[in-house]
Amino acid sequence: MLRVDIPERKEWKALADELGFHFHTIDGAPYWKEDAYYQFTLEQVEQDIEAPTEALHEMCMELVDKVCHSNALMQRLAIPEFMWDTIHNSWKTGQPHLYGRMDFAYTGNGPAKLLELNYDTPTSLYEAGFFQWVWLEQAIEQGILPRQADQYNSIQERLINAMAHLGDRLERRTLYFSCVKGSDEERATVSYLQDIALQAGLNTPFIYTDDIGLQPGATHFVDLDNQPITAIFKLYPWEEMADDAFGQQLPLLDTHWFEPPWKAILSNKGILPLLWEHFEGHPNLLPAFFENANSPPLPAGWVRKPFFSREGSNIELITPSGQREAVDGPYTDSPWIRQAYHPMPRFGDNHALVGSWVVGDRACGMGIREDMGRITKDTSCFIPHAIV
Amino acid sequence: MDTHNHPAHLPRRKRSARLTLAMMGTSAFGLTACVESAPDEHVTEVSFDEPRSFQSVEECVAANVYTRSACEDAHAASLESVPRFDTLEACEAEHGEGACTAPTEEQAQATSGGGSWFMPAMMGYMMGSMLSNTNRGRSIERVYQEPVYRNRQNQGNWNTASTQATQRVNQRNEAMRSSVVQNRQATTRRGLGTRSASWGS
Numbered sequence: 001m002l003r004v005d006i007p008e009r010k011e012w013k014a015l016a017d018e019l020g021f022h023f024h025t026i027d028g029a030p031y032w033k034e035d036a037y038y039q040f041t042l043e044q045v046e047q048d049i050e051a052p053t054e055a056l057h058e059m060c061m062e063l064v065d066k067v068c069h070s071n072a073l074m075q076r077l078a079i080p081e082f083m084w085d086t087i088h089n090s091w092k093t094g095q096p097h098l099y100g101r102m103d104f105a106y107t108g109n110g111p112a113k114l115l116e117l118n119y120d121t122p123t124s125l126y127e128a129g130f131f132q133w134v135w136l137e138q139a140i141e142q143g144i145l146p147r148q149a150d151q152y153n154s155i156q157e158r159l160i161n162a163m164a165h166l167g168d169r170l171e172r173r174t175l176y177f178s179c180v181k182g183s184d185e186e187r188a189t190v191s192y193l194q195d196i197a198l199q200a201g202l203n204t205p206f207i208y209t210d211d212i213g214l215q216p217g218a219t220h221f222v223d224l225d226n227q228p229i230t231a232i233f234k235l236y237p238w239e240e241m242a243d244d245a246f247g248q249q250l251p252l253l254d255t256h257w258f259e260p261p262w263k264a265i266l267s268n269k270g271i272l273p274l275l276w277e278h279f280e281g282h283p284n285l286l287p288a289f290f291e292n293a294n295s296p297p298l299p300a301g302w303v304r305k306p307f308f309s310r311e312g313s314n315i316e317l318i319t320p321s322g323q324r325e326a327v328d329g330p331y332t333d334s335p336w337i338r339q340a341y342h343p344m345p346r347f348g349d350n351h352a353l354v355g356s357w358v359v360g361d362r363a364c365g366m367g368i369r370e371d372m373g374r375i376t377k378d379t380s381c382f383i384p385h386a387i388v
Numbered sequence: 389m390d391t392h393n394h395p396a397h398l399p400r401r402k403r404s405a406r407l408t409l410a411m412m413g414t415s416a417f418g419l420t421a422c423v424e425s426a427p428d429e430h431v432t433e434v435s436f437d438e439p440r441s442f443q444s445v446e447e448c449v450a451a452n453v454y455t456r457s458a459c460e461d462a463h464a465a466s467l468e469s470v471p472r473f474d475t476l477e478a479c480e481a482e483h484g485e486g487a488c489t490a491p492t493e494e495q496a497q498a499t500s501g502g503g504s505w506f507m508p509a510m511m512g513y514m515m516g517s518m519l520s521n522t523n524r525g526r527s528i529e530r531v532y533q534e535p536v537y538r539n540r541q542n543q544g545n546w547n548t549a550s551t552q553a554t555q556r557v558n559q560r561n562e563a564m565r566s567s568v569v570q571n572r573q574a575t576t577r578r579g580l581g582t583r584s585a586s587w588g589s
Contacts, residue, residue: 019409019412020409020412042402045402130407130409133403133404133407134407136403150401150402150403151402151403152402152403153402153403153404154402154403154404155404156404156407157404157407178581179581180581180582181581191411191412192412194411195409195410195411195412198410198411199408199410208581209580209581210577210578210580210581210582211577211578212577212579212580212581213575213576213577214575214576214577214579215574215575215576216574222575226575236580236581240581241580244579244580244581244582245578245579245580245582246576246579246580249579387402
């Protein structure tokens with residue numbers, strides 16, 4: 001794994017705008033960067049990222065099954081009791097899921113270490129699945145990269161297959177898509193998924209999460225025309241759904257949600273200590289524990305994360321040499337876990353994080369984010385990768 | 389799961405051969421060696437044919453729907469995604485007695501690694517093709533193959549819950565009638581998604 005400086009494609013910003021990638025620059029700061037790329041060997045990709053991702057995914061599925069059959073484990077994960085049956089039923093009836101992303105600290109040597117799972121509302125999908133692919137095709141075409149350069153990326157192709165699979169099982173092949181109002185980035189990510197679903201032959205109406213309606217006597221949530229929503233994709237996390245005003249209605253209504261309710265088990269950082277309990281010593285796992293009242297102040301070489309945290313918020317870490325880093329945020333009311341600190345590789349001023357994608361049950365691609373800090377945030381840049 | 393050999397991946401090319409945006413961009417993006425994509429071409433229609441199940445490459449070829457190489461690729465890809473076990477016992481422990489088999493010669497040849505292993509008997513492999521039509525009248529055909537999901541569960545029999553839901557709704561309405569007098573047609577909104585502006589991770 002190397003970070004290699006290269007020329008940017010000519011006029012890539014115009015192309016990005018044309019292709020719907022309007023958030024390549026966020027608040028004047030670059031989000032997508034292509035003045036460098038991360039270079040991998042095929043062996044690194046297949047042995048160190050792809051195979052461990054599939055193995056860890058299987059472990060996660062095993063744990064979902066365990067948690068679904070244990071009220072005690074549901075409780076440990078702070079999942080509200082009124083959701084337990086819904087979660088269990090969604091697993092028992094085999095509700096398919098769409099995707100997830102694992103974040104790894106990986107240096108190019110030795111096993112990649114799982115930092116966390118993003119299995120409910122993972123983003124950076126368009127960048128990884130589409131724009132990165134276009135970058136490679138054009139970089140080859142423009143002589144920036146050699147003709148034999150490749151990329152670990154069949155994300156979009158796998159998503160189309162997964163959507164086609166879902167479409168066969170949906171009423172009138174219709175899947176609503178939703179996200180909350182006010183985020184261009186999330187709206188674009190959902191547009192991309194709608195586009196994919198369309199290519200898989202689905203009908204793809206959109207409704208803002210905030211506009212979803214509840215009608216007395218209806219068996220489903222309803223759209224703006226009061227028509228029943230039988231199935232809907234949400235870019236909005238389960239723990240917030242459950243906490244919202246309509247939360248208590250979720251188990252009562254027959255609307256099918258994607259990701260399915262059982263994903264609530266994996267989008268919770270409490271899954272990390274559970275993974276360690278069940279597969280202690282696995283080379284791709286870091287020691288992790290639930291924090292409790294007796295836990296000492298955070299020692300050096302450890303990271304503290306709330307159960308529910310996104311984009312790096314409320315994470316605190318102390319390196320083995322005693323350097324402290326922390327990101328503020330709103331997630332202060334859930335339990336915490338502690339995970340052994342593992343350094344991310346550093347290239348110049350940047351720390352690189354490998355996001356490894358799972359679609360259906362297959363590992364299928366990768367996206368790299370980098371940040372000056374040790375905690376990857378929503379402002380961290382996306383840098384393309386290639387196998388050379 | 390310790391008993392599974394992790395399937396090696398046959399295609400050494402790790403990226404999709406071709407990607408398209410149907411609606412998102414102002415133009416469909418298609419870069420292929422020999423097809424020049426017109427700048428304002430949109431994918432207007434996508435249809436899937438009925439996926440078909442084949443027991444072998446020969447059967448697939450004989451059906452005269454796909455090329456031999458498409459049949460071979462799909463067959464190999466589906467074999468790679470079947471769980472493999474070192475012993476017959478380990479396979480039967482997971483999939484049931486009599487449900488497992490050693491690969492046929494054709495199957496063994498199609499997979500990487502070769503070797504001796506056992507797998508749940510395959511009911512055949514699914515293939516389908518996807519035909520996209522563009523606004524310029526061009527058709528793009530792509531072959532896809534199942535499975536997307538491992539054969540962990542029935543994956544998708546979720547409507548078994550429907551009858552229970554009707555009961556739940558009846559119970560809920562009963563409760564509502566006894567609690568509040570209200571306009572039964574009134575729709576409430578802003579009950580989801582209003583707690584924060586941004587949620588990606």
